[in-house]
Amino acid sequence: MINPHLLALAEATLVTILWSSSFVLIKWGLEELPPFLFAGLRYFGGFLVLLAFALALRRQGPPRDLGLRRWVKLAGVGIAAYTLGNGFLFLSLTMIPAVTASFVQGLIPLLVAVLGVLHLRERPSLLQIGGIGLALVGAYIFFPLHVAMGQAMGIIIALGAALSFAYQMILVRDLSRDGVPGPLWLSIISLGVGGGLLFLPAAFEPFPRLTMTSIAILLWLAVVNTAFAYVLWNHALEYLKAFEQAMVANTMPLQIALWAWFLLGEELTLRMVIGLVVVVFGVFVVQADQYIWSLLRRLSSGRAQ
Numbered sequence: 001m002i003n004p005h006l007l008a009l010a011e012a013t014l015v016t017i018l019w020s021s022s023f024v025l026i027k028w029g030l031e032e033l034p035p036f037l038f039a040g041l042r043y044f045g046g047f048l049v050l051l052a053f054a055l056a057l058r059r060q061g062p063p064r065d066l067g068l069r070r071w072v073k074l075a076g077v078g079i080a081a082y083t084l085g086n087g088f089l090f091l092s093l094t095m096i097p098a099v100t101a102s103f104v105q106g107l108i109p110l111l112v113a114v115l116g117v118l119h120l121r122e123r124p125s126l127l128q129i130g131g132i133g134l135a136l137v138g139a140y141i142f143f144p145l146h147v148a149m150g151q152a153m154g155i156i157i158a159l160g161a162a163l164s165f166a167y168q169m170i171l172v173r174d175l176s177r178d179g180v181p182g183p184l185w186l187s188i189i190s191l192g193v194g195g196g197l198l199f200l201p202a203a204f205e206p207f208p209r210l211t212m213t214s215i216a217i218l219l220w221l222a223v224v225n226t227a228f229a230y231v232l233w234n235h236a237l238e239y240l241k242a243f244e245q246a247m248v249a250n251t252m253p254l255q256i257a258l259w260a261w262f263l264l265g266e267e268l269t270l271r272m273v274i275g276l277v278v279v280v281f282g283v284f285v286v287q288a289d290q291y292i293w294s295l296l297r298r299l300s301s302g303r304a305q
Contacts, residue, residue, distance in 0.1 A: 008239035012248045015233045018225045020255035023098040024263050025225070026090060029217040034205035035090035036198050041218050043082045043195030046226030050188050053227065063185050073171050074189045080168035082194025087201065088161035095154025097266045102256035103142055103276060104158040109283045110135050111166035128286045135282030142275025183234050191226075250280050 029038055066074070092101050110132050143155075168190075175186065208214070237245060253276050261268040 004239050008236040009244070009248070011232050011236040012240060012245065013251075015229045015236070016248055016252050016255060018229045020102075020252050020259055022221060022225050023093070023102055023256045024259045025217050025221055026093055027098050027260075027264055029214055029221075030090070030094055032211060032214040033208050033218075034202065035094055036087055037202035037205050037208070038218075039082070039086045039090040040195055040198030040202050042221045042226065043086060043191050043198065045195075045218065045222030046230075047188060047191035047195050049223055049227035050184070050191060050230065053231070054184055054188060063182070063189075070175065073175055074186070075193050077168050077171045077175070077186070078190035078192070078194030079197060080164045080171065080194075081190055083197040085161050085164035085168060086194075087198055088157050088164065092154045092158035092161060096151050096158065098260040098264060099257045099266050099268060099272065100151070100155065101158050102253045102260070103139075103272075103279065104155060104162050105165070106250075106253035106276070106279050106283060107135065107139070107159075108162050108165050108169070109286055111163055112169050113286055115166050115170045131282045131285030133282070134285065135279045138275045138278030138280075138282055140275075141278060142272055187230055247284070250284055253280060 026038070033041075089101065089105070092104075113128055113132065172186065240248075257268055257272070257276060260266040
């Protein structure tokens, strides 16, 4: 019989592979689709698939009696994650390589730590501050001293996306304290709101001629990389610790770099790889802070005995 924990690790790893491949598929899709329409079709399509799945499952009905404050936060999650976060991300990928965009997104846990101080009054430990500093060193290694103007704008937009994603995580953490509306309906509502609002800026974009290639990419992203990956990820989280989840998720910047190098022919120098590794390790330190201190306490108590 398959060990449920090992199966969960395999599921989580598969999800990170799917999510990492999204950067390549987005770059291909942007050759035919404008960014906001592309993002809107993907995420609103994912909303429709997940909604159909939830209604067919009938395990948990739509949330009731959430109150105005929680509905505002749910809408905020959708706007931050999809309207702004993914809208900016798709737009940035028209200006910068997927490797660079993924590197910027790898800084999200650091931004979450900073926003946690401002929004949730969570104080970072000295170890977490050290991890943030290490990640900044990695960013200095990764980026050349002089960046072309077009890429500079793309990096700024990608940073805006990362900041939006970080704020979305803060809102989700805030909502999770109340235990509502549950992870499935949280995603459905936020996808519906955020994905739907993406059609507002898309109205100002030229409507493209959809080809079989762009349709196939849209369907794959909406059904597999959004709806299916979400369900699989949440199933894996039933068996994984938060620490293990973070370790698996932190491999994504390196995965994306390899996808982009192999399928898009993007440059991947030794300096960029070193910068990526340093940032990933810095992010790992920030996220693993409580586990590292717990391990040190166990070691010290063991020596005392």
